[in-house]
Amino acid sequence: MNAPANVATLAAKDFKSDYKPVWCPGCGDYTVLASITRALAALGLRPENVAVVSGIGCSSRIPAYTTCYGFHGVHGRALAAGTGLKVARPDLTVLVAGGDGDGYSIGGNHFMHACRRNVDLTYIVMDNHVYGMTKGQPSPTTEPDWNSKLSPGGTGLREFHPLVIALAAGANFIARAFSGDPSGTASLITEAIRHPGFSFVEVLSPCVTFRPEQRAWKEAVRPSPVEPTDDPARAARRLMTDDGFNLGVLYKGTRRPYAPPGRASHAVADLEKEFAL
Amino acid sequence: MNLPTQGAARRESVSIALAGSGGAGVMTAGNMLLEAAAQAGYYGLMTRTSGPQIRGGEAAAMLRVSTFASDSQDDHCHVLAAIDWQNVNRFASEIPLTADSLLLGDPAQGEPPASFTGMGARYAPLPLKELAKQVSGGWPNMVALGALGGLIGLPADALERAVKKSMKKGGDAMAAGLAAVKLGLAEAAKLDGGFALAPATRGGKRWLISGNEAAGYGALRGGVRFVAAYPITPATELLEWMSSALPKVGGTLVQAEDELASINMIIGASYGGVPALTATSGPGLALMSEAIGLGVAAEVPIVVVDVMRTGPSTGIATKTEQADLNIALYGLHGDAPHVVVAPNSVSDCLSATQWAVSLAESLQVPAIVLSDQYFGQARAIVERPADSEIKSERLRASDNAPAYKRYAITESGISPMAIPGTPGTMYTADGLEHSERGTPSSQASDHLAQLEKRQRKLAEIDCAEHWASVEGKGDIAVVTWGSCTAPVREAFARARADGVSARLISLRLLAPAQPARFKKALEGVKRVLVVEQSFSGQFYRYLRAEYDLPAEVQSVRRPGPLPFRPEEIHQLLLKWSRT
Numbered sequence: 051m052n053a054p055a056n057v058a059t060l061a062a063k064d065f066k067s068d069y070k071p072v073w074c075p076g077c078g079d080y081t082v083l084a085s086i087t088r089a090l091a092a093l094g095l096r097p098e099n100v101a102v103v104s105g106i107g108c109s110s111r112i113p114a115y116t117t118c119y120g121f122h123g124v125h126g127r128a129l130a131a132g133t134g135l136k137v138a139r140p141d142l143t144v145l146v147a148g149g150d151g152d153g154y155s156i157g158g159n160h161f162m163h164a165c166r167r168n169v170d171l172t173y174i175v176m177d178n179h180v181y182g183m184t185k186g187q188p189s190p191t192t193e194p195d196w197n198s199k200l201s202p203g204g205t206g207l208r209e210f211h212p213l214v215i216a217l218a219a220g221a222n223f224i225a226r227a228f229s230g231d232p233s234g235t236a237s238l239i240t241e242a243i244r245h246p247g248f249s250f251v252e253v254l255s256p257c258v259t260f261r262p263e264q265r266a267w268k269e270a271v272r273p274s275p276v277e278p279t280d281d282p283a284r285a286a287r288r289l290m291t292d293d294g295f296n297l298g299v300l301y302k303g304t305r306r307p308y309a310p311p312g313r314a315s316h317a318v319a320d321l322e323k324e325f326a327l
Numbered sequence: 328m329n330l331p332t333q334g335a336a337r338r339e340s341v342s343i344a345l346a347g348s349g350g351a352g353v354m355t356a357g358n359m360l361l362e363a364a365a366q367a368g369y370y371g372l373m374t375r376t377s378g379p380q381i382r383g384g385e386a387a388a389m390l391r392v393s394t395f396a397s398d399s400q401d402d403h404c405h406v407l408a409a410i411d412w413q414n415v416n417r418f419a420s421e422i423p424l425t426a427d428s429l430l431l432g433d434p435a436q437g438e439p440p441a442s443f444t445g446m447g448a449r450y451a452p453l454p455l456k457e458l459a460k461q462v463s464g465g466w467p468n469m470v471a472l473g474a475l476g477g478l479i480g481l482p483a484d485a486l487e488r489a490v491k492k493s494m495k496k497g498g499d500a501m502a503a504g505l506a507a508v509k510l511g512l513a514e515a516a517k518l519d520g521g522f523a524l525a526p527a528t529r530g531g532k533r534w535l536i537s538g539n540e541a542a543g544y545g546a547l548r549g550g551v552r553f554v555a556a557y558p559i560t561p562a563t564e565l566l567e568w569m570s571s572a573l574p575k576v577g578g579t580l581v582q583a584e585d586e587l588a589s590i591n592m593i594i595g596a597s598y599g600g601v602p603a604l605t606a607t608s609g610p611g612l613a614l615m616s617e618a619i620g621l622g623v624a625a626e627v628p629i630v631v632v633d634v635m636r637t638g639p640s641t642g643i644a645t646k647t648e649q650a651d652l653n654i655a656l657y658g659l660h661g662d663a664p665h666v667v668v669a670p671n672s673v674s675d676c677l678s679a680t681q682w683a684v685s686l687a688e689s690l691q692v693p694a695i696v697l698s699d700q701y702f703g704q705a706r707a708i709v710e711r712p713a714d715s716e717i718k719s720e721r722l723r724a725s726d727n728a729p730a731y732k733r734y735a736i737t738e739s740g741i742s743p744m745a746i747p748g749t750p751g752t753m754y755t756a757d758g759l760e761h762s763e764r765g766t767p768s769s770q771a772s773d774h775l776a777q778l779e780k781r782q783r784k785l786a787e788i789d790c791a792e793h794w795a796s797v798e799g800k801g802d803i804a805v806v807t808w809g810s811c812t813a814p815v816r817e818a819f820a821r822a823r824a825d826g827v828s829a830r831l832i833s834l835r836l837l838a839p840a841q842p843a844r845f846k847k848a849l850e851g852v853k854r855v856l857v858v859e860q861s862f863s864g865q866f867y868r869y870l871r872a873e874y875d876l877p878a879e880v881q882s883v884r885r886p887g888p889l890p891f892r893p894e895e896i897h898q899l900l901l902k903w904s905r906t
Contacts, residue, residue, distance in 0.1 A: 069766060098750040103595065113755045114766060119747040120755030121598055122767075124621050127591035130583070134595030134603065135747075137581055138553045142599065142747050163584035311552075314577030318547050321572055325534035325544075327365050327708070 062087040065097055067117050072108070078229030078255030079109050082176050085227075085235035085253075086145065087116065092240050093143075100143045103132040105157060107149040108183050109176035109255065126156030129164040129173060136171045140310035143243060144171040151181045154190040154210050161212075165219035168247040170307040174239065175212065175250070176229070178257035178264065186260035212252055214289045217282060217301055222247030224285070224301040228271045229255040234297060241299060247307040254295075267295070274298035337525035340393035341479045342401040344422045345471060347410030349383030352468035355493070357388025359472055360481075361706060363489035364392040365535050367481050368527030371708045372398060372673075374701065376421050376888075377645055378414065385414040387422065392479055394525050398672045398707060399813035402894040404428060405522055407443060408475055409436070410455060410467050416440040420889060424448040429520065431474065433457075433467065451518055458510045464503035465510075473511020480523030483512055532711040538676040538702035539565035539606075541712070542632050543572065545677035546604050549684025550719040551630065552578030553603040555592035557585055560644045561700040562606040562634040569604075590615040593629050594622055598756055600746035602688055602719060606632040609651045610641065612695075616658045622693035623663040623781060625756040626734065626744070628721060630683050632696040634703040637887045647700035648887025649809050649860040652869060655695045656838050662778055664785045666694035667838035671796055671812035673702050674709040679835060682793060685719040690784045691744055697837070701810040701890065717793075727751030732763040736776055740783030785839040794836040797848045801828040803903050804849060807858040808834045808866060811891055815858055818896035827904040840873035854879040856899060862886035 065087035073079050090100060100118040104110035106125035113120025119142075123131045132146035153161055153175045164173065179196075181187040187200045190210035197204055216224050223245040227235040235253060242249035254271065256264035278299040279285050285301035292300075343360070347353045357373055364371040371392045378384040391401055403423040408431035409415050419442035424430070426447035430439045434452040444450060453474060455467035469490075476486045486508050494501040536544075543565050546554075554573060556566035570580045578601075583589035586607055593603035607615065612633045622629050633655060637648040655667045666686045670679035680696050687694040724731055724745035733754040735742040745752035759767040760774050768774070788794075796812070799819055807815050812833040819831055832848050849855075855876055859866035867882040883899065885891070 096750070097753055098748055101599070101747045111767075114757070117753055119745075119753050120757075121595065121625075122755055122757045122759060123591060123594065123625070124617055124758055127587060127618065130588040130591035131595035131598070133581065133588075134553065134555060134592030134597075135599045136595075137579060137592075138596035138601040138603070139599035139747065159584055160588055163588070167581075311577060311579035312574060314575065316575040318576055321544065321547065321575065322534070322711075325536040325540065326711070327533045327535055 059094065060091050060096065062091040065090045065117050067115055069114050071115055072111055074259045076258040077108070078178065078257070079112065079176050081229045081232040082109070082174070082235060082253050082255055083112055083115050085232045085239055086174070088232070088236035089239040089243060090118070092236065093243060095143055099141070100145065101135055103135060103144060103146045104128045105148045105152040106183070107152045107181070109147060109149040110152055112147050126152055127160065128152065129157060129160040132171050133164060133167065133169050136169050137308065137310060140170070145174060145243070146171060147174045147176070150175060150177040150179060150191045151189040154212055158190070162215065162219040165216050165221040165248055165250070168220060168222055168305050168307050170246055170248070172239065172242045172249045172251065174253060176253050176255035177212070178255050178261060180257050180260045182257050182260055211289070213292070213300060214286070216250045217285055217289060220305065221250045222303040222305050222307070223249035223299070225251045225299045226297050227251055227253045228267065228297055229253055230268045231271070231297070238299065245302065247303070247305055270295045271297050274300060278302045280304055337523055339395060339525055340391060340401060341406070341522050341524055342389070342391045342404045343475055343479070344387050344389045344404045344407045345475065346385065346387035346407065346415040346418060347468070348385050348413040349380060351410035352466060353386055353388050353410060356468040356472040357390055358706070359489045359493050360390055360475055361708070362492060362535065363476055363481050363485045365533065365708045366488045367485035368529040369393060369524065369708070370396045372400070373706045374400065375704055376418055378417060379645070385417060387415065387418050389422065392524060394527055396709065397813065397817055398705070399817045399893055400890055402892040406431060406475065406478060407448070408432070408471050409439070410471060411436040412440055416442040419443060429522070453514055458514065459507055461510060462503050462506040464499055465507040466504070469504045469507035470511040473508035474515045476508070477512040477515025478518060478520045478522045486512070530710065533708055534711050535706060535708050536673070537564065537704060537706045538670070538673045538698055539634065539704065540568050541674060541676035542606070542670070542680040542696065542698055542703070543568040545680035546630065546684055547572060547576060548677070548715065549681040550602045550688065551604045551684055552576065553593060553596035553601045554578070554580040555583045555589035555603070555605050556580055557583045557589045557607065557611060559608045559611050561636055561703050562608050562632065565606040565632060565634065565703065586611040586614040587618070590618040590631070594618060594627050597627050597629050602628065602684060604630040604632065604684070606634060608634050608636050609638045609654070612651060612654060612658070616654070619665065619693045620659040620661060620663045621758040623659065623665050624758045624760070626691040626781070627756065628687035628691050629693045630680070630687050630696060631693065632680060632698060635697060635699040643888060645700070646888030647810065647860070649699060649811065650862065650865060650886070651697060652837070652861065652865040655697055656869060664782050665692050665838065666690065666785070667697060668694060669697040669809045669835055669837055670702060671809060671833045671835060673705055673707040674712045676702055677712045678715060681715050682717055685717045686788065688719040688721045691721065691741060692784060697809060699810050724749060724752045733765045734761055734777060734780070735763050736780055740780045788836070788839065790836055790841070794834070794841045794844050795848065796831065796833040796835065798831040799829055801830050802851055802853045803856070803900065804830040804832055804852040804854070805856045805858055805896065806832045806834070806870060808837065811858050811860055814891040814893045815896050817893035818900060821893060821897045822900045825901065827900055829900055837869070842874055845874045849877070853877055854903060856881050856883055856903070858883045858891060858896065860885060860887050860891070
C-alpha cells in the first residue's frame with residue numbers, strides 16, 4: 051500500500067491483529083471478530099480512533115485480537131469502563147464486547163444503567179449460555195434444566211431475557227445476530243455503530259466445547275419476519291413472544307444520546323472567587 | 328500560632344455550640360456566625376454533628392472563633408446555645424463543658440438536660456421564641472445568632488454583612504433576619520459573659536472553605552476533568568461541588584449506578600487520557616478495591632478520595648474516624664504498589680489532592696487520598712493556599728513511536744502511555760499479567776519483570792518536603808497523620824509556651840513508605856508518641872512495620888468520633904518532658 055496512511059482505505063484484515071486467540075476451534079467468537087473487523091472497515095474508521103473495551107471471559111479476550119486500542123478490564127465492568135472512556139473522549143468510536151456471564155450476571159446492573167444512560171457506544175454480547183473460561187457453569191441465559199457440576203440437575207431458574215431488559219431499560223438500538231452468519235452480523239454491527247446512543251447487539255455465538263448442542267442453532271435461526279420498529283410497545287410485544295432465534299434489528303429508538311462535556315468557560319483559577327473572603 | 332492567655336479579659340479563642348432539633352436552623356445560623364467572624368477578621372472553624380435522621384432530628388453546629396488559625400477543636404465548649412433541648416443530650420460527649428461554660432436556652436423549651444448542667448456550666452435563660460415573635464417573620468435561630476455574635480464581641484456590622492451575604496434574596500426575610508439579630512445582640516449586652524474576643528489581626532488573603540471543597544478544587548488544579556460519582560456520606564459534598572465546577576473548566580461528572588461503576592468509569596476515562604477522580608467513603612472504597620488493582624496492573628492513573636467515616640460496615644456514616652488506613656494501604660489483592668496520601672489540615676485537602684493527581688499522573692498509578700469527615704465537612708477560615716508548583720504530567724507515547732511497547736521495561740519503571748487516537752501505538756491495556764507489549768502472559772519471567780517495573784516506579788518518588796510536615800525540635804516526637812494533626816499542632820504551641828520543645832512528624836505520604844526520610848526526621852529523637860483515631864492502632868502498626876522507631880514508643884489512640892483535644896496531648900508532652 052503506497053498511499054499515505056491518513057487517506058488509505060482499510061480492509062477488514064487491517065483491523066485484525068496477529069495474536070492467536072485462546073478460543074477453541076469452532077468457537078463462534080472467531081466469526082464475531084471477523085464481523086467486527088468487517089464493520090470497522092465498512093465504516094471507513096481507522097484503528098487508532100476505535101477502542102474495544104471488555105471485561106473477563108472467553109469473548110472478552112477480543113480487544114487484543116483487533117488492531118484498535120483495547121482495554122481488557124475486570125469481570126463485569128466493561129460497560130462502566132467504556133462509558134467513562136466515551137464520555138471523556140467523545141471523538142472515539144467505542145465498542146464494548148463480552149459474554150453473557152460478564153454482561154448479564156456480574157455486570158447486570160451496569161447493563162441496565164448503560165441502556166438508561168444512552169451513551170453513544172455499541173455493546174456486543176457473544177451469548178453462548180455458558181461460562182466457558184471456567185469450564186462450563188450455567189449463566190443467566192442458560193436453560194433452567196441444563197445439568198452441570200456446579201448446579202446439578204439445572205439451576206431451575208428462568209432465563210434472563212437480555213433484549214427485553216434492554217428495551218425496558220431504554221437501549222436505543224436492539225439487534226440479534228448469529229455468529230454463523232458473519233455478513234449479517236457485520237451489517238448489524240455496522241448499523242449499531244452508526245446509530246446514535248446506546249446500541250445493543252446480542253450475538254448468538256455457540257460454545258462448541260461445553261454446549262455442543264448449540265451447533266443446531268444454525269437450523270433454528272431465521273431473519274426476523276417483521277421490519278424494525280421505533281415503537282417500544284410494539285417492540286416489547288414482539289420480544290416477549292420471541293423464541294430467541296429471530297435475527298435482525300428488533301428496535302431502533304430515537305432518544306437523544308448522553309451529552310458529552312462542553313467547552314471550558316472559566317480558567318481554573320477563576321473558581322477560587324467563591325471561597326475568597 | 329499565638330496562644331490564648333487563660334483568664335485574660337479578652338479571649339484569643341472562643342468555642343460555641345449551637346444545637347437544636349431539625350428545622351431549627353442551627354446550621355444556617357452557624358454558617359452565618361462563621362461568615363461574620365470572617366468579616367470581622369477572625370479565623371474560625373465550624374464542624375457539625377447530627378443524628379441519623381434524613382430530615383429533622385437533632386443537630387449541632389460547633390464553632391471555634393479565634394485570633395489565630397487552627398483546624399482543631401478546643402478542649403471544651405465555652406457557650407452552648409440551644410434553640411430547644413430535644414435529644415441534644417445525645418451530643419453531650421462531643422460538647423464538653425466546664426464550670427466556666429455558659430448554657431443559653433429558651434425557658435419555654437424546658438430546662439437544659441442534666442448531661443450538660445452536670446458538667447457545672449452556668450445556665451442563662453434566653454426567651455428566643457418570644458423575642459423572635461417581636462419581629463414579623465422572625466426566627467429563634469437568628470436571635471441566637473445575634474446573641475452569640477454579641478457574646479463573643481463580633482461587631483454588629485459584621486453580623487449584618489454575614490446575614491445579607493447569606494440571604495441573597497433579600498426582601499422581608501432578610502429584614503426580619505436583621506431585626507432578630509439586633510434583638511439577640513441587645514440580649515447579649517445584658518449577659519455577664521466574659522467571652523469577648525481580643526481584636527482580630529487582619530492578614531492577607533483568606534478563604535472560607537470546607538475540606539471537601541478544598542479537595543475538589545485541588546483536583547481541578549491538578550488537572551482532573553472527569554469524575555464519576557456515587558453518593559455517600561460524608562463525601563457527597565465533594566462530588567456535588569465538582570458537578571457544578573467541572574463543566575466550567577470543560578470537564579464532566581457522571582453519576583454512576585454504584586461504586587463499581589464509578590471506579591471503572593474513571594479508569595476508562597483516564598485510559599482515554601483524561602485525568603480522572605472519584606470520591607467515596609469506606610464502604611465505597613471496599614467495593615472499588617478490585618478495580619484499583621486493575622489501575623495498578625494496567626498502569627492507569629486514577630485518584631480516589633476516601634472521606635473516612637467510622638466503620639466497619641455502615642458504621643456511623645456521619646462521624647469521623649481514621650480507620651480506613653489498613654484498607655487503603657493493604658486492601659488490594661496481589662502485590663499492588665500504589666500511592667496513599669493524607670491531608671493534614673483543611674486547606675491541605677487542596678494541596679494533598681492536587682499532589683495525589685500529580686503523583687498518579689506522573690507515575691501512572693492509582694492514588695488514594697485519605698481525608699475524613701472531620702476535615703471534609705468542616706468549614707474553616709484559612710489562609711489562601713499557595714499556588715502549587717507541582718505539575719501533573721503523564722509520559723505519553725508519540726505518534727507512530729517505533730516498535731512501541733506499552734509496558735516496556737525501563738530504568739524508572741515508567742513507560743510512555745499511548746492515548747487512544749494516537750496513530751501507530753495501538754495496544755490493549757490489561758489487568759491480566761502481560762508482556763512488555765501488553766499481550767497476556769502467564770510466564771514467570773514476565774510476571775517478575777512487570778512486578779519489578781511497577782514497584783520501581785514508586786521507589787524514588789521525588790517528593791522533596793511533601794512527604795510529611797516536620798515541625799519543631801527536641802528529643803520527643805509526636806508522629807501522627809490526617810486530622811489528628813490539628814490538636815497535636817495546638818498542643819505543641821501550648822508546650823512551646825511552657826518552654827517544652829518537641830518534634831511533630833505528620834505523615835502526608837503514607838504509601839510508598841519513606842523510611843530514609845523518616846529516619847532523618849527522627850534523628851536525635853529518643854521517645855515517640857503515636858497519635859491516631861483508630862481503635863486497633865492501625866497507624867501504630869503501620870509505623871512498626873515500615874519504619875525504625877526508638878525504644879520508647881507510646882501509642883495514643885481512640886476510635887472515632889470523639890476527637891483528641893489539644894490539652895490531652897499537651898499534658899502528655901509535659902509529662903514526658905519531666906521524666
